[in-house]
Amino acid sequence: MTREQYILATQQNSLPRTEHPQFYPVGIYGWRKRCLYFFVLLLLVTMIVNLAMTIWILKVMNFTVDGMGNLRVTKKGIRLEGISEFLLPLYVKEIHSRKDSPLVLQSDRNVTVNARNHMGQLTGQLTVGADAVEAQCKRFEVRASDGGKVLFSADEDEIVIGADRLKVTGTEGAVFGHSVETPHIRAEPSQDLKLESPTRSLVMEAPRGVQVSAAAGDLKATCRKELHLQSTEGEIFLNADTIRLGNLPVGSFSSSSSSSFSSSSSSPSSSAPRQTIYELCACPNGKLYLSPAGAGSTCQSSSNICLWS
Structure with missing residues:
Protein backbone atom coordinates (compact mmCIF):
# COMPACT_ATOMS: atom_id res chain seq x y z
CA MET A 1 0.00 0.00 0.00
CA THR A 2 1.33 3.48 -0.94
CA ARG A 3 1.37 6.39 1.37
CA GLU A 4 -1.40 8.19 -0.50
CA GLN A 5 -3.71 5.20 -0.21
CA TYR A 6 -3.08 4.92 3.56
CA ILE A 7 -3.80 8.59 4.14
CA LEU A 8 -6.98 8.37 2.09
CA ALA A 9 -8.14 5.31 4.02
CA THR A 10 -7.51 6.89 7.41
CA GLN A 11 -9.32 10.04 6.46
CA GLN A 12 -12.40 8.08 5.45
CA ASN A 13 -12.50 6.31 8.79
CA SER A 14 -12.14 9.50 10.79
CA LEU A 15 -15.13 11.12 9.18
CA PRO A 16 -18.20 11.36 11.43
CA ARG A 17 -21.02 8.97 10.74
CA THR A 18 -24.36 10.36 10.06
CA GLU A 19 -26.35 7.12 10.82
CA HIS A 20 -28.05 6.56 14.29
CA PRO A 21 -26.40 3.89 16.60
CA GLN A 22 -28.32 0.60 17.25
CA PHE A 23 -29.14 -0.45 20.89
CA TYR A 24 -29.43 -4.17 21.86
CA PRO A 25 -31.60 -5.10 24.95
CA VAL A 26 -29.81 -6.88 27.84
CA GLY A 27 -31.77 -9.25 30.33
CA ILE A 28 -34.32 -12.15 30.49
CA TYR A 29 -37.55 -11.69 28.71
CA GLY A 30 -40.45 -13.80 27.64
CA TRP A 31 -41.05 -17.30 28.93
CA ARG A 32 -37.63 -17.42 30.61
CA LYS A 33 -38.60 -14.52 32.86
CA ARG A 34 -41.91 -16.13 33.78
CA CYS A 35 -40.19 -19.46 34.64
CA LEU A 36 -37.67 -17.65 36.83
CA TYR A 37 -40.40 -15.86 38.76
CA PHE A 38 -42.30 -19.14 39.15
CA PHE A 39 -39.28 -20.96 40.62
CA VAL A 40 -38.56 -18.06 42.96
CA LEU A 41 -42.16 -18.10 44.17
CA LEU A 42 -42.05 -21.91 44.59
CA LEU A 43 -38.84 -21.65 46.60
CA LEU A 44 -40.38 -18.97 48.81
CA VAL A 45 -43.48 -21.10 49.46
CA THR A 46 -41.29 -24.13 50.26
CA MET A 47 -39.26 -22.09 52.75
CA ILE A 48 -42.42 -20.84 54.43
CA VAL A 49 -43.84 -24.38 54.66
CA ASN A 50 -40.55 -25.75 56.07
CA LEU A 51 -40.39 -22.96 58.61
CA ALA A 52 -43.99 -23.65 59.66
CA MET A 53 -43.32 -27.41 59.92
CA THR A 54 -40.18 -26.77 62.00
CA ILE A 55 -42.08 -24.51 64.38
CA TRP A 56 -44.90 -27.09 64.64
CA ILE A 57 -42.43 -29.93 65.39
CA LEU A 58 -40.68 -27.83 68.01
CA LYS A 59 -44.04 -27.09 69.59
CA VAL A 60 -45.35 -30.66 69.51
CA MET A 61 -42.09 -32.28 70.66
CA ASN A 62 -41.69 -29.62 73.33
CA PHE A 63 -38.13 -28.75 72.42
CA THR A 64 -36.45 -26.57 75.01
CA VAL A 65 -32.95 -25.57 75.91
CA ASP A 66 -32.77 -28.44 78.44
CA GLY A 67 -34.09 -31.20 76.19
CA MET A 68 -37.09 -32.54 74.33
CA GLY A 69 -40.46 -33.41 75.89
CA ASN A 70 -39.97 -35.79 78.83
CA LEU A 71 -36.30 -36.06 77.92
CA ARG A 72 -33.99 -33.72 79.82
CA VAL A 73 -30.25 -33.42 79.27
CA THR A 74 -28.43 -32.81 82.54
CA LYS A 75 -24.82 -32.77 83.62
CA LYS A 76 -25.09 -36.32 84.98
CA GLY A 77 -26.76 -37.75 81.87
CA ILE A 78 -30.24 -38.01 80.40
CA ARG A 79 -33.40 -37.81 82.49
CA LEU A 80 -36.74 -39.25 81.38
CA GLU A 81 -39.97 -38.26 83.09
CA GLY A 82 -43.22 -40.19 82.74
CA ILE A 83 -43.70 -43.27 80.53
CA SER A 84 -41.10 -43.84 77.83
CA GLU A 85 -41.19 -46.41 75.04
CA PHE A 86 -38.12 -47.78 73.26
CA LEU A 87 -38.58 -49.51 69.93
CA LEU A 88 -34.92 -50.43 69.46
CA PRO A 89 -32.23 -51.72 71.87
CA LEU A 90 -31.13 -49.34 74.61
CA TYR A 91 -27.45 -49.21 75.59
CA VAL A 92 -26.79 -47.44 78.87
CA LYS A 93 -24.34 -47.64 81.72
CA GLU A 94 -26.78 -47.02 84.59
CA ILE A 95 -30.56 -46.70 85.01
CA HIS A 96 -32.15 -45.44 88.22
CA SER A 97 -35.43 -43.81 89.17
CA ARG A 98 -36.17 -40.71 91.15
CA LYS A 99 -35.85 -40.83 94.90
CA ASP A 100 -39.61 -40.67 95.47
CA SER A 101 -40.81 -43.13 92.79
CA PRO A 102 -40.04 -46.74 91.76
CA LEU A 103 -38.48 -47.87 88.51
CA VAL A 104 -40.86 -49.91 86.33
CA LEU A 105 -39.74 -51.89 83.26
CA GLN A 106 -42.73 -53.12 81.29
CA SER A 107 -43.12 -55.13 78.10
CA ASP A 108 -45.95 -56.91 76.32
CA ARG A 109 -43.90 -60.12 76.05
CA ASP A 164 -30.16 -67.56 109.44
CA ARG A 165 -33.31 -69.66 108.98
CA LEU A 166 -34.79 -71.60 106.08
CA LYS A 167 -38.58 -71.81 106.43
CA VAL A 168 -40.75 -74.07 104.26
CA THR A 169 -44.45 -73.26 104.65
CA GLY A 170 -45.90 -75.67 102.08
CA THR A 171 -48.27 -78.40 103.20
CA GLU A 172 -46.12 -81.08 101.55
CA GLY A 173 -42.92 -79.85 103.19
CA ALA A 174 -39.54 -80.05 101.46
CA VAL A 175 -38.79 -82.87 99.03
CA PHE A 176 -35.15 -83.82 98.37
CA GLY A 177 -34.25 -86.17 95.55
CA HIS A 178 -30.82 -87.02 96.96
CA SER A 179 -28.91 -86.85 100.22
CA VAL A 180 -29.11 -83.90 102.62
CA GLU A 181 -26.21 -82.79 104.82
CA THR A 182 -26.98 -80.56 107.77
CA PRO A 183 -25.62 -80.13 111.31
CA HIS A 184 -29.01 -79.44 112.91
CA ILE A 185 -32.66 -80.13 112.14
CA ARG A 186 -35.36 -78.75 114.42
CA ALA A 187 -38.98 -77.70 114.25
CA GLU A 188 -40.48 -74.39 115.27
CA PRO A 189 -41.64 -73.90 118.85
CA SER A 190 -44.89 -75.77 119.60
CA GLN A 191 -44.61 -77.61 116.29
CA ASP A 192 -43.80 -81.24 115.48
CA LEU A 193 -40.82 -82.32 113.39
CA LYS A 194 -41.50 -85.17 111.01
CA LEU A 195 -39.01 -86.88 108.72
CA GLU A 196 -40.77 -89.27 106.38
CA SER A 197 -40.00 -91.42 103.38
CA PRO A 198 -43.37 -92.71 102.09
CA THR A 199 -42.10 -95.49 99.79
CA ARG A 200 -38.42 -96.01 100.65
CA SER A 201 -36.11 -96.02 103.66
CA LEU A 202 -34.88 -93.08 105.72
CA VAL A 203 -31.18 -93.11 106.55
CA MET A 204 -29.39 -90.75 108.92
CA GLU A 205 -25.61 -91.09 108.98
CA ALA A 206 -22.84 -89.26 110.80
CA PRO A 207 -19.25 -90.39 111.34
CA ARG A 208 -19.17 -89.04 114.91
CA GLY A 209 -22.67 -89.97 116.01
CA VAL A 210 -26.35 -89.21 115.55
CA GLN A 211 -28.20 -87.63 118.46
CA VAL A 212 -32.00 -87.57 118.68
CA SER A 213 -33.31 -85.66 121.68
CA ALA A 214 -36.78 -84.81 122.98
CA ALA A 215 -36.25 -82.51 125.93
CA ALA A 216 -39.90 -82.08 126.91
CA GLY A 217 -41.71 -84.99 125.31
CA ASP A 218 -41.66 -88.61 124.18
CA LEU A 219 -39.41 -90.23 121.62
CA LYS A 220 -41.16 -92.95 119.64
CA ALA A 221 -39.71 -95.35 117.08
CA THR A 222 -42.37 -97.46 115.32
CA CYS A 223 -41.90 -99.96 112.52
CA ARG A 224 -43.93 -102.70 110.89
CA LYS A 225 -41.34 -105.48 110.99
CA GLU A 226 -38.13 -105.42 112.99
CA LEU A 227 -36.34 -102.68 114.89
CA HIS A 228 -32.58 -103.21 115.03
CA LEU A 229 -30.28 -101.53 117.52
CA GLN A 230 -26.73 -102.45 116.60
CA SER A 231 -23.37 -101.34 117.91
CA THR A 232 -20.37 -102.89 116.19
CA GLU A 233 -17.72 -101.91 118.72
CA GLY A 234 -19.45 -100.30 121.68
CA GLU A 235 -22.50 -101.02 123.78
CA ILE A 236 -26.19 -100.15 123.84
CA PHE A 237 -26.93 -98.21 127.00
CA LEU A 238 -30.50 -97.78 128.28
CA ASN A 239 -30.72 -95.37 131.19
CA ALA A 240 -34.18 -94.70 132.67
CA ASP A 241 -36.11 -95.00 135.89
CA THR A 242 -38.33 -97.66 134.32
CA ILE A 243 -37.57 -99.89 131.34
CA ARG A 244 -40.54 -101.80 129.95
CA LEU A 245 -40.43 -104.57 127.38
CA GLY A 246 -43.97 -105.39 126.35
CA ASN A 247 -45.40 -108.45 124.57
CA LEU A 248 -42.49 -110.74 125.47
CA PRO A 249 -43.21 -114.48 125.06
CA VAL A 250 -43.80 -116.33 128.33
CA GLY A 251 -42.48 -119.83 128.99
CA SER A 252 -44.24 -122.03 131.59
CA PHE A 253 -42.00 -123.96 134.01
CA SER A 254 -42.90 -127.44 135.25
CA SER A 255 -41.01 -128.96 138.21
CA SER A 256 -41.77 -132.58 137.15
CA SER A 257 -39.89 -132.09 133.91
CA SER A 258 -36.65 -130.23 134.39
CA SER A 259 -36.51 -128.94 130.84
CA SER A 260 -40.12 -128.76 129.80
CA PHE A 261 -41.03 -125.33 128.50
CA SER A 262 -43.84 -124.45 126.20
CA SER A 263 -44.27 -121.17 124.49
CA SER A 264 -47.35 -119.34 125.69
CA SER A 265 -48.35 -115.76 125.05
CA SER A 266 -51.23 -115.86 127.55
CA SER A 267 -51.19 -115.99 131.32
CA PRO A 268 -51.01 -119.37 133.16
CA SER A 269 -54.17 -121.47 133.56
CA SER A 270 -56.71 -120.41 136.11
CA SER A 271 -56.32 -123.66 138.10
CA ALA A 272 -52.74 -122.82 139.06
CA PRO A 273 -51.97 -119.88 141.33
CA ARG A 274 -51.58 -116.62 139.45
CA GLN A 275 -48.01 -115.91 138.53
CA THR A 276 -47.00 -112.30 139.16
CA ILE A 277 -43.21 -112.53 139.15
CA TYR A 278 -41.25 -113.55 136.08
CA GLU A 279 -37.63 -113.93 135.27
CA LEU A 280 -36.19 -112.24 132.18
CA CYS A 281 -34.26 -114.75 130.14
CA ALA A 282 -32.16 -114.40 127.01
CA CYS A 283 -31.51 -116.98 124.30
CA PRO A 284 -28.04 -117.44 122.82
CA ASN A 285 -29.18 -115.52 119.73
CA GLY A 286 -30.23 -112.56 121.91
CA LYS A 287 -33.98 -113.15 121.97
CA LEU A 288 -35.64 -112.25 125.30
CA TYR A 289 -38.50 -114.13 126.92
CA LEU A 290 -40.12 -114.43 130.34
CA SER A 291 -39.99 -117.45 132.56
CA PRO A 292 -41.96 -117.92 135.80
CA ALA A 293 -39.73 -117.05 138.71
CA GLY A 294 -38.79 -119.78 141.13
CA ALA A 295 -36.40 -120.43 143.99
CA GLY A 296 -33.60 -120.69 141.43
CA SER A 297 -33.16 -119.64 137.84
CA THR A 298 -35.79 -121.09 135.54
CA CYS A 299 -34.12 -119.99 132.27
CA GLN A 300 -33.27 -122.95 130.06
CA SER A 301 -31.27 -122.58 126.88
CA SER A 302 -33.06 -125.62 125.48
CA SER A 303 -36.44 -123.95 125.74
CA ASN A 304 -38.74 -124.15 122.76
CA ILE A 305 -38.70 -120.36 122.55
CA CYS A 306 -34.96 -120.43 121.88
CA LEU A 307 -35.14 -123.48 119.64
CA TRP A 308 -37.85 -122.08 117.36
CA SER A 309 -36.57 -118.54 117.26
Missing part, protein backbone atom coordinates in the same frame (compact mmCIF):
# COMPACT_ATOMS: atom_id res chain seq x y z
CA ASN A 110 -40.84 -60.21 78.26
CA VAL A 111 -38.07 -58.05 79.67
CA THR A 112 -34.52 -59.19 78.96
CA VAL A 113 -31.37 -57.69 80.44
CA ASN A 114 -28.08 -58.77 78.83
CA ALA A 115 -24.51 -58.25 79.99
CA ARG A 116 -21.63 -58.53 77.53
CA ASN A 117 -17.85 -58.29 77.76
CA HIS A 118 -15.55 -56.06 75.73
CA MET A 119 -15.64 -58.59 72.87
CA GLY A 120 -19.43 -58.50 72.66
CA GLN A 121 -19.90 -62.00 74.04
CA LEU A 122 -22.91 -62.67 76.27
CA THR A 123 -21.80 -63.18 79.89
CA GLY A 124 -25.11 -62.85 81.75
CA GLN A 125 -28.80 -62.69 80.96
CA LEU A 126 -31.94 -62.06 83.02
CA THR A 127 -35.29 -62.72 81.36
CA VAL A 128 -38.63 -61.92 83.00
CA GLY A 129 -41.39 -63.63 81.04
CA ALA A 130 -45.03 -64.51 81.45
CA ASP A 131 -44.27 -68.09 82.55
CA ALA A 132 -40.92 -67.91 84.31
CA VAL A 133 -38.01 -65.76 85.41
CA GLU A 134 -34.76 -67.11 83.95
CA ALA A 135 -31.22 -66.12 84.88
CA GLN A 136 -28.26 -67.33 82.84
CA CYS A 137 -24.85 -66.64 84.32
CA LYS A 138 -21.87 -68.34 85.92
CA ARG A 139 -22.99 -67.52 89.47
CA PHE A 140 -26.30 -66.15 90.79
CA GLU A 141 -26.30 -64.33 94.14
CA VAL A 142 -28.92 -62.67 96.33
CA ARG A 143 -27.44 -60.37 98.96
CA ALA A 144 -28.84 -58.56 101.99
CA SER A 145 -29.93 -54.94 101.88
CA ASP A 146 -26.52 -53.75 103.09
CA GLY A 147 -24.85 -55.71 100.27
CA GLY A 148 -22.56 -57.68 102.56
CA LYS A 149 -24.15 -61.02 103.51
CA VAL A 150 -24.97 -63.50 100.76
CA LEU A 151 -28.49 -64.83 101.34
CA PHE A 152 -28.61 -67.16 98.33
CA SER A 153 -26.04 -68.22 95.75
CA ALA A 154 -26.12 -70.83 93.01
CA ASP A 155 -23.62 -72.12 90.47
CA GLU A 156 -22.94 -75.35 88.62
CA ASP A 157 -21.44 -77.07 91.66
CA GLU A 158 -23.66 -76.09 94.60
CA ILE A 159 -26.46 -73.95 95.97
CA VAL A 160 -25.76 -72.04 99.19
CA ILE A 161 -28.45 -70.52 101.43
CA GLY A 162 -26.85 -68.04 103.79
CA ALA A 163 -29.95 -66.92 105.71
